[in-house]
Amino acid sequence: MYNNIKSQLNALKNNKAFELSVVAVIIISALEIGAKTFPLSSGAISVTHVLDIFITLFFLFELSVRFIADEDKRSFFKKGWNVFDTLVVVISLIPINDSEMALLARLVRVFRVLRMVSVVPELRVLINSLIKALPQLGYVILLMFIIFYIYAAIGSFVFKDINPKLWGDIAISMLTLFRIMTFEDWTDIQYETMEVYPMSWVFYLTFIFFTAFAFLNMVIGIVVNVMEEERSKLRKAKEDAKNIPTIEDLHSEIQQLKALIVQQQSSKEITDKESAL
Known part of the structure; x- marks a missing residue:
């Protein structure tokens, strides 16, 4: 039942x-x-x-x-x-x-x-991939924090007198750098410092190259790699599930074995009778 x-x-x-x-x-x-x-x-x-x-x-x-x-x-x-x-x-x-x-x-x-x-299995794959990628992403985030810290210290020392609201201390400088990394009106900040330091564009372009391009692509690569592994596991699990016999399959096989045994017993009885005759 x-x-x-x-x-x-x-x-x-x-x-x-x-x-x-x-x-x-x-x-x-x-x-x-x-x-x-x-x-x-x-x-x-x-x-x-x-x-x-x-x-x-x-x-x-x-x-x-x-x-x-x-x-x-x-x-x-x-x-x-x-x-x-x-x-x-x-x-x-x-x-x-x-x-x-x-x-x-x-x-x-x-x-x-x-x-x-x-x-939805596909959504589970995405979330599981993000969770499992966190340990690997931790090192990338740590390296990104170091880059942020170095550039924020440089920006605070060099550009503090130009705009204290953006470069007043290292914490505000890191927030400004995050704005630059997300390309939120970053050219306004660049042109403001270039009026005093014409070569300051090197500071911004190198920072954007390291963070927005290099590290972001590293993060994407790690997540995509883990996601592919999760999808391979999901495909393997589905294949294994297909190979597992169901209760109906086992019941059918038992019935077939019973029929085969009955047939063999009947054949043996007929053979014994013929031998007796």
């Missing part, structure tokens, strides 16, 4: 229509959260309240389906996305009217939009 229900729920979980319905409900949840930020009539508030209950119950049902259909339930909550989905669903069940937890419940309902990541 349980195995039958489990196989049916597993088929439902892998059904494309069910997956699309989950995505649709997540989108409706996002629209409903956005609608609550506008002034609403009493009728619209009632509709959003009913819709919120439906969304919460649907997410509870979808999480239950995934848990029951999972082959290894002990490892279900070892996966980060499953823990995140469970927390979002459980906290969404908290009544938000006249409660000290009302603000927390409302904020958690906002994070229901992030469930799109746990539902």
Whole structure:
């Protein structure tokens, strides 16, 4: 009985229509959260309240389906996305009217939009790639901070008298350099210092080369490399999942073996009779 229900729920979980319905409900949840930020009539508030209950119950049902259909339930909550989905669903069940937890419940309902990541495998690959790339990115960020610090110190010493608002100390200078790296009106800053130091363009161009070009491309390269590894793992997992026999396949093979054994026994009995004659 349980195995039958489990196989049916597993088929439902892998059904494309069910997956699309989950995505649709997540989108409706996002629209409903956005609608609550506008002034609403009493009728619209009632509709959003009913819709919120439906969304919460649907997410509870979808999480239950995934848990029951999972082959290894002990490892279900070892996966980060499953823990995140469970927390979002459980906290969404908290009544938000006249409660000290009302603000927390409302904020958690906002994070229901992030469930799109746990539902869509491609989005999970992106997020997992970013997380796994962080250790490698740490060294690039550290090197970038060193470059920022050196150029900020130079800019503060040289350009402080020209514009104290932009180069007054090393902290303000680093903020100015971040503005230059993002190309936010950086030419205005450059032309201002070039009026006093005509060769100061070397300072800006070298800084932009190191940060906006070299380090940014290094960050992109690391993320793309990790993303390709994650996609390879996902493809391998899908191939392995296809090779795993289902309960129906095992049942069919057992029936075939039984039929083969019965056939062999019948052939043996006929052979024994013929030998006796």
